[in-house]
Amino acid sequence: EIVMTQSPATLSVSPGERATLSCRASQSVSSNLAWYQQKPGQAPRLLIYGASTRATGIPARFSGSGSGTEFTLTISSLQSEDFAVYYCQQYNNWPPTWTFGQGTKVEIK
């Protein structure tokens, strides 16, 4: 099983600042990585797929980068609605044994 490790567990950021979240895979997943945002009491929302492609309707302040085992989600200027938990997911294998990271909580500083 490919283990996804996210860091940090919690990120304290002031509104308007930049947030950088990391996701590391235990083995190469190429660019087969997605990012999701989840707010309390809500289902996750797809932000990024293919490591760097924004999903439909996702603001340009969200960007993804990386390939292989190291990935980054950057939120260029945090808005109040961006405070949430963010998960990465690898989908490199078939048959599927897709796995998620444990999440990074972005909280208001």
Next chain:
Amino acid sequence: EVQLVESGGGLVQPGGSLRLSCAASGFTFSSYEMNWVRQAPGKGLEWVSYISSSGSTIYYADSVKGRFTISRDNAKNSLYLQMNSLRAEDTAVYYCVFGRAPYYFDYWGQGTLVTVSS
């Protein structure tokens, strides 16, 4: 508008069974591969099961293999998850999900809570 509405969750004793349903609307259900993803209380996300658009190809996470059965009825635009031999560690919100590609998930239901406890 795409809608996925899960139902069937509830409290069940260890060793018991439960059948989850997901009613789909707003898209051509029979054209899309579907999945179940779960989230234990206060924890992260776990992919549970996949089913192809026709229902002919099915996969499970090791944690549920042999106990859970995914199925679909394209005539009724519905996805199901039959859960048997339930354990405390199966306690979670179960989401019905799919995506424009089979591997990541653009669309999520609101989830249904399954609690396994005596």
